[in-house]
Amino acid sequence: MSYDEVMKFIVKNSNKCLNLREAVNLIFESKASPDMKLSFIGHCISAKTLSSTGFNEDAILATAFTEPKGGSSLRTLETIVNGFGRVSGTKYFVTNGAFATHYLVLAQKRTGEHVLLLVKRGKNVIVEKLPLIVYENSGISKVVFRNTQAEQVFREGKESYVKALEGLVYGRVLISALAISLGFEILNCAIEWASKRIANGVSLLEHEIIEQRIADAYARLSTAKLYVAKVSSEDRISWINSSIAKYLSVKYSCRAVESLIKVFGGYAFLKTANIIPKYLHIMALEPAEGTSDIQLKIIMKSILREKSKE
Ligand SMILES: Cc1cc2nc3c(=O)[nH]c(=O)nc-3n(C[C@H](O)[C@H](O)[C@H](O)COP(=O)(O)OP(=O)(O)OC[C@H]3O[C@@H](n4cnc5c(N)ncnc54)[C@H](O)[C@@H]3O)c2cc1C
Known part of the structure; x- marks a missing residue:
């Protein structure tokens, strides 16, 4: 199985992402590999979150929340967005990270307020696939954002x-x-x-x-x-x-x-x-x-x- 096949599975089933029951049934009933299903899940989480913003591009999405210092607490993050909407920081264990076209990134402003950002893959996004013993084709990666242009998709603070x-x-x-x-x-x-x-x-x-x-x-x-x-x-x-x-x-x-x-x-x-x-x-x-x-x-x-x- 290749990344291409995983991406095809996501694209084919993307329409089920916004309906939890349909997405769950697909996971229960499909004979797809665990890697395909995990990638579908990674995509769905971002698709669902972005659905209220009107985002409807053909995209492969990745959810980039966890950081190397620890994923259990999202209260304080080291990924920072500056006043010009540029994000810097490192995310870890990003499912689909290796092949996503867009990343939903949780960051903080210097004031400490949380902010959800949409980042398009580009040259200021450095991706390194993690050497996991499972889900090898889910593209789970370390993703580094280096002063990367980002679009704020929700109000900073509580809403994000x-x-x-x-x-x-x-x-x-x-x-x-x-x-x-x-x-x-x-x-x-x-x-x-x-x-x-x-x-x-x-x-x-x-x-x-x-x-x-x-x-x-x-x-x-x-x-x-x-x-x-x-x-x-x-x-x-x-x-x-x-x-x-x-x-x-x-x-x-x-x-x-x-x-x-x-x-x-x-x-x-x-x-x-x-x-x-x-x-x-x-x-x-x-x-x-x-x-x-x-x-x-x-x-x-x-x-x-x-x-x-x-
Ligand atoms: C297959 C897979 C896919 C993933 N996909 C994504 C993804 O797409 N995007 C993304 O952002 N992340 C992803 N993750 C990361 C995942 O969300 C984190 O691994 C998880 O949140 C735990 O964080 P950590 O690994 O840093 O462990 P740590 O936070 O370092 O925790 C280590 C241990 O300490 C315990 N612990 C830590 N803090 C507390 C506390 N406050 N109270 C009690 N116990 C505590 C934990 O329960 C755990 O046993 C993925 C991980 C895996 C394994």
Whole structure:
């Protein structure tokens, strides 16, 4: 698979980006690779955020929020935009960074106010693909902006900051769907394997422990899928629900796969089985759009806010 194929997938499905339910269904149902799906998600987050600005260019978008010093907190950033609308700074882990035509960049003014910027790729944008062991074709990159011309797309301060967080909330639901879809891919392989493999004269499926492992994995994945489907059909995604979806989907998918791997015995570790790489792709979604620790913090904050209203 090449960047070209990934870009084609984004272009072909870009129209689904603005409807969360359609985007989630695509991720659940499409047979596309995890790299294609992650790139689609990276594009969708920016497309959704920019939709209220009237931006409708044919573009491949990347969301550039995380910085090398840390991605869990976006409160203070080192990427600065000056009074002439020129941005300088470094962003890290930018999905689609290697092939995006435009970057949605979260920066700060010297006054400390947040600002969301749209930056067109040009010679003052230096891109270095990161040597990741997963999502190699999603173009995840370090992107350096060197006094680059930028267009401010939302008012500085609260409006820009909230729009950025809303983008993350949207992205969390999509990332959840990707984790679950990978979990189901492994589950289907496990069922196929267990029905064909004979142990002690009967197929693995007839061993109670194997049945239990598969049923347990199915129950976890189905619970997470139901939750994500519920969240994606809400008129307005609540922050707590998107965090619950992200937290549970990654956790349940990882747990499900840990149990399913045992169904394959040693065969799970054959390259041709492609089980462990898929598992790594799920694991790598834990930090994407905010780690589980951060999701728990958001959930707790929402609980306390609700309690204070009682
Ligand atoms: C596959 C993938 C795709 C990504 N795509 C993008 C993208 O397109 N655009 C983009 O901008 N970023 C992207 N990211 C970056 C991602 O958003 C960050 O990795 C994530 O926010 C965590 O930041 P960090 O890696 O700097 O970890 P750190 O912030 O350094 O965190 C390290 C550890 O400390 C914990 N921690 C840190 N702060 C706190 C706290 N306040 N409370 C509790 N625990 C804390 C974290 O939970 C974590 O366990 C991507 C990452 C991955 C893996």
